[in-house]
Amino acid sequence: MIDYPTLKILWWLLIGVLLIGFAIMDGHDMGVGTLLPFVGQGDDERRVVINTVGPHWDGNQVWFITGGGAIFAAWPLVYATAFSGFYWAMLAVLWALFFRPVGFDYRSKIHNATWRSTWDWGLFVGGAVPPLIFGVAFGNLLQGVPFGFDDYLISTYTGSFWQLLNPFALLAGVVSSAMITMHGGTYLAHRTEGAIQQRAARGAAGAAALMVLAFLGAGLWLKFGGIQGYVITSAIDPGALPDPLAKTVARSADAWWLNYHGQPLLWLLPLTGIAGAAAAALLVSARHTLSAFVASSLAIAGVIGTAGAAMFPFVMPSSTQPGASLTVWDSVSSPLTLGLMFWATLIFMPLIVLYTAWAYRVMRGKVTLAHIRANQHTAY
Amino acid sequence: MIPEQLVDLSRLQFAATAMYHFLFVPLTIGMVWLLVIMESVYVMTGQVVWKDMTRFWGKLFGINFALGVTTGITLEFQFGTNWAYYSHYVGDIFGAPLAIEGLMAFFLESTFIGLFFFGWDRLTKTQHLMVTLLMAVGTNLSALWILIANGWMQNPVGAEFNWQTMRMEMTDFWAVVFNPDAQAKFVHTVSAGYVTGAMFVLAVSSGYLLKGRDVAFAKRSFRVASAFGLASVLSVIVLGDESGYTVGEAQQTKMAALEAMWETEPAPAGLKLIAGINEQAQKNDWEIEIPYLMGLIGTRSVNKQIPGIHEIKARNRARIVNGITAVTALETLRKHRDDAQARRVLEATKGDLGFGLLLKKYTSDVRQATPDMIDRAMHDTVPRVTPMFWSFRIMVGLGFAMLLLFGLSFWSTLKSDCRARPWLLRAAVLMLPAPWIACELGWVVAEYGRQPWTIYGVLPTHMSVSTLSVNSLYGSLAGFIGFYTVLLIVEVYLMQKFARQGPGSLGTGRYQHEPAHA
Numbered sequence: 001m002i003d004y005p006t007l008k009i010l011w012w013l014l015i016g017v018l019l020i021g022f023a024i025m026d027g028h029d030m031g032v033g034t035l036l037p038f039v040g041q042g043d044d045e046r047r048v049v050i051n052t053v054g055p056h057w058d059g060n061q062v063w064f065i066t067g068g069g070a071i072f073a074a075w076p077l078v079y080a081t082a083f084s085g086f087y088w089a090m091l092a093v094l095w096a097l098f099f100r101p102v103g104f105d106y107r108s109k110i111h112n113a114t115w116r117s118t119w120d121w122g123l124f125v126g127g128a129v130p131p132l133i134f135g136v137a138f139g140n141l142l143q144g145v146p147f148g149f150d151d152y153l154i155s156t157y158t159g160s161f162w163q164l165l166n167p168f169a170l171l172a173g174v175v176s177s178a179m180i181t182m183h184g185g186t187y188l189a190h191r192t193e194g195a196i197q198q199r200a201a202r203g204a205a206g207a208a209a210l211m212v213l214a215f216l217g218a219g220l221w222l223k224f225g226g227i228q229g230y231v232i233t234s235a236i237d238p239g240a241l242p243d244p245l246a247k248t249v250a251r252s253a254d255a256w257w258l259n260y261h262g263q264p265l266l267w268l269l270p271l272t273g274i275a276g277a278a279a280a281a282l283l284v285s286a287r288h289t290l291s292a293f294v295a296s297s298l299a300i301a302g303v304i305g306t307a308g309a310a311m312f313p314f315v316m317p318s319s320t321q322p323g324a325s326l327t328v329w330d331s332v333s334s335p336l337t338l339g340l341m342f343w344a345t346l347i348f349m350p351l352i353v354l355y356t357a358w359a360y361r362v363m364r365g366k367v368t369l370a371h372i373r374a375n376q377h378t379a380y
Numbered sequence: 381m382i383p384e385q386l387v388d389l390s391r392l393q394f395a396a397t398a399m400y401h402f403l404f405v406p407l408t409i410g411m412v413w414l415l416v417i418m419e420s421v422y423v424m425t426g427q428v429v430w431k432d433m434t435r436f437w438g439k440l441f442g443i444n445f446a447l448g449v450t451t452g453i454t455l456e457f458q459f460g461t462n463w464a465y466y467s468h469y470v471g472d473i474f475g476a477p478l479a480i481e482g483l484m485a486f487f488l489e490s491t492f493i494g495l496f497f498f499g500w501d502r503l504t505k506t507q508h509l510m511v512t513l514l515m516a517v518g519t520n521l522s523a524l525w526i527l528i529a530n531g532w533m534q535n536p537v538g539a540e541f542n543w544q545t546m547r548m549e550m551t552d553f554w555a556v557v558f559n560p561d562a563q564a565k566f567v568h569t570v571s572a573g574y575v576t577g578a579m580f581v582l583a584v585s586s587g588y589l590l591k592g593r594d595v596a597f598a599k600r601s602f603r604v605a606s607a608f609g610l611a612s613v614l615s616v617i618v619l620g621d622e623s624g625y626t627v628g629e630a631q632q633t634k635m636a637a638l639e640a641m642w643e644t645e646p647a648p649a650g651l652k653l654i655a656g657i658n659e660q661a662q663k664n665d666w667e668i669e670i671p672y673l674m675g676l677i678g679t680r681s682v683n684k685q686i687p688g689i690h691e692i693k694a695r696n697r698a699r700i701v702n703g704i705t706a707v708t709a710l711e712t713l714r715k716h717r718d719d720a721q722a723r724r725v726l727e728a729t730k731g732d733l734g735f736g737l738l739l740k741k742y743t744s745d746v747r748q749a750t751p752d753m754i755d756r757a758m759h760d761t762v763p764r765v766t767p768m769f770w771s772f773r774i775m776v777g778l779g780f781a782m783l784l785l786f787g788l789s790f791w792s793t794l795k796s797d798c799r800a801r802p803w804l805l806r807a808a809v810l811m812l813p814a815p816w817i818a819c820e821l822g823w824v825v826a827e828y829g830r831q832p833w834t835i836y837g838v839l840p841t842h843m844s845v846s847t848l849s850v851n852s853l854y855g856s857l858a859g860f861i862g863f864y865t866v867l868l869i870v871e872v873y874l875m876q877k878f879a880r881q882g883p884g885s886l887g888t889g890r891y892q893h894e895p896a897h898a
Contacts, residue, residue: 054494054497054498055494055495055497055498055499056491056494057494058449058490058491058493058494059487059490059491059493059494061449061490062482062486062487062490062491064453065452065453065456065482065486066479066482066483066486066487068456068457068460069456069475069478069479069480069481069482069483070479070482072456072459072460072467072471072474072475072478072479073471073472073475073476073478073479074475074479076467076468076471076472076475076547077468077471079459079460079467079471079475080460080464080465080466080467080468080471080846081464081468082460083457083459083460083461083464083467084460084461084462084464084846084847084848087461087846087848087852087856088852088855090457090460090461091457091461091856091859094453094454094457095859095863097450097453098450098863098867100450101445101446101447101449101450102446102447102450102867102870102871104446105442105443105445105446106443106446106870106874109443109874109877109878110874110877151711151714151715152465152546152714153468153546153547154465154847155464155465155468155846155847156847157847241542241544241545242545243544243545333471333472333475333549334472334542334545334549334550336549336550336551336553337472337473337475337476337549337550340476340550340553341476341479341480344479344480344483344484345483348483348484348487349483352483352487352491355487355488355491355492356487356491359491359492359494359495362495362499362502362503363494363495363498363499363502376887377885377886377887378497378498378500
């Protein structure tokens with residue numbers, strides 16, 4: 001048996017791994033969706049773009065579903081508070097995702113230009129909206145979210161939807177959008193040729209540059225822009241039964257920098273984010289597309305890791321009732337469930353990675369215009 | 381106090397989106413095995429018509445699957461968005477099978493469905509069959525885990541309330557997995573899916589046969605569907621009976637309601653075929669009954685009694701009164717964590733804590749509950765009888781009608797050419813909606829029948845909701861209705877377009893109605 005404090009930390013890492021896995025796997029097909037209307041000119045080209053992810057998007061989307069399920073099982077209070085508090089934001093993500101299954105599967109089943117271009121924009125929405133909203137959500141987590149609990153631990157969100165769209169959060173949304181677009185661009189460049197590849201590479205490089213700028217901008221804003229972090233001021237017992245009302249929390253200007261002061265090695269995370277994006281831009285421009293995709297994946301891990309490390313042990317700070325903030329220590333499941341889910345993840349995750357890799361191997365190679373024209377009835 | 385309107389709208393939204401999702405799921409669960417069977421024959425015999433069958437029915441499968449995926453995410457989201465307190469209160473148990481479903485099943489089916497459609501030219505015959513098989517296994521495993529989660533809502537075993545964390549916590553994972561309710565539900569539900577898949581293929585093939593087109597293709601499809609359908613419908617009926625037998629209080633309450641059994645009758649009780657239900661007076665004005673049958677089915681004995689509604693309510697009233705003590709002790713403890721007396725009281729009464737929480741619908745301070753409130757809470761503990769009674773009867777009636785249809789179809793295809801009996805083919809076309817109606821009504825019996833609880837005996841529905849504004853609910857409900865209406869129109873349009881076009885839509889040059897090449 002693994003002890004409770006260790007399990008709590010392991011699950012923070014595992015949720016991080018799942019989020020990064022989601023951003024790398026589902027992120028590249030969302031990025032492709034975002035780029036679709038711009039890099040694909042004419043129906044055949046758009047079908048090339050769609051078919052680079054056609055066989056894989058569905059499996060990739062399960063990273064998202066499983067990530068949600070894992071948060072439900074491991075951090076039920078976070079799942080409950082975040083999903084209900086961000087009600088309209090979550091619905092916007094959900095409704096944007098509606099466009100993907102039907103967009104991919106139905107688009108090319110009917111020969112009609114309006115029909116097809118409608119679904120192309122649907123795939124754009126399904127690819128562009130979720131990363132934007134997730135970025136905005138992260139931007140709000142960094143500032144704290146207005147919610148609290150009563151004695152029954154019934155959570156109440158006291159803010160509005162519109163206040164989620166504050167300038168800092170929107171900047172975080174830009175980081176996220178640019179990151180996912182960059183990632184989709186490197187993937188698309190890897191799987192296509194000719195003019196489509198050229199446009200994809202240009203899109204990826206541009207998005208990488210934008211991501212670096214926005215990421216640095218967000219960092220500076222956090223440092224000098226008066227955004228306060230959160231810090232636990234009461235004694236922490238990592239082995240205690242989870243009770244988010246048992247602690248006291250203070251806000252302070254340098255709170256989100258404390259972990260970086262304590263563990264200078266953590267600076268490698270933002271460094272990886274920036275260097276990865278720069279490398280992705282250079283590599284994709286030189287048509288080293290696979291390396292560009294790897295560099296872009298590293299950038300994603302770096303950027304998400306940067307935010308996670310800054311906030312640790314906070315997951316969802318409360319701006320109105322700081323003591324009720326949700327942290328790694330006090331919003332988790334029982335040791336039995338955490339242990340069980342840890343082993344389940346440890347067993348299945350490698351299997352998933354293996355057969356996903358096999359599926360990509362089977363479908364490897366460039367998707368070409370000739371291929372689409374020869375497979376009118378079976379290709380997406 | 382939680383506004384009742386918020387609770388009603390949250391329930392309406394969940395019911396609407398879950399029932400909508402369940403238009404697509406049974407067909408996926410059933411059709412995937414028909415694809416496995418067809419492709420297996422192709423691999424064994426090498427006859428290309430079986431490959432075409434796999435691909436054509438696979439195309440329709442894909443159109444349906446897309447909406448299954450689309451609408452499934454809604455349900456996962458909704459636990460968090462609309463049932464936040466539920467998610468917190470039981471996430472420790474309920475979240476685990478959901479996450480395992482993702483890890484073990486969704487990844488499998490969703491990864492391999494891509495290769496199913498796009499891997500025909502890149503995989504060997506055997507490899508492709510393996511892909512189809514893994515997709516089928518994934519689909520059915522996902523049904524297993526979601527029904528383990530759902531079975532726990534009906535019969536919450538292997539868990540205990542923890543007042544410090546203010547939630548239910550898992551004590552025995554294997555008890556949750558091998559919950560008899562979950563197992564009975566799983567086999568009954570997937571079998572119902574198999575019937576749906578078989579009915580779909582049978583009806584569409586019958587349509588081709590009636591028109592005399594693509595006969596070789598349609599006859600084979602008809603034969604596979606009738607054999608698979610017959611086996612499945614037998615399993616639905618037999619295993620449905622097994623869910624009836626499953627013990628536990630939730631099932632007892634449901635059984636009393638769906639049988640309109642107000643009074644406890646001497647064992648073995650009779651089975652009511654139909655009855656004139658009078659909800660107001662809480663009795664039946666008239667009934668037509670087969671003696672003894674219900675007692676035999678429900679208890680597998682001649683001398684065990686099945687409790688009637690009045691007896692169940694009287695029992696629950698006592699538990700509600702006891703629950704007041706439990707809730708009071710809990711509220712004291714939440715304020716004064718080291719109150720040893722309150723802790724002892726809660727320990728002794730926590731089995732009835734959920735019943736005490738039923739009063740929260742009527743008063744925020746349960747100590748102030750009046751006898752009238754207690755009575756109302758007591759009446760809440762049994763769902764309305766009329767919808768239960770008739771949903772169940774129509775579901776069972778459709779089940780037996782499909783048994784007859786599949787039996788005759790199977791006999792017809794064995795005996796001679798199935799085209800010899802056009803009336804049977806017409807009946808098959810007409811019966812197409814039957815499994816969907818039966819599945820939806822089965823959902824009503826199981827989930828409406830669980831009311832007023834989300835977790836039977838543990839967490840009342842009205843406490844489970846998120847604290848949202850009523851306007852948010854109107855907004856989201858309107859959004860869902862809008863999206864789902866458009867999606868349904870698009871899906872049905874494509875389904876009927878390709879079903880009408882038939883295997884010619886594959887563009888192989890071997891069938892009628894080939895599309896013009898662009």
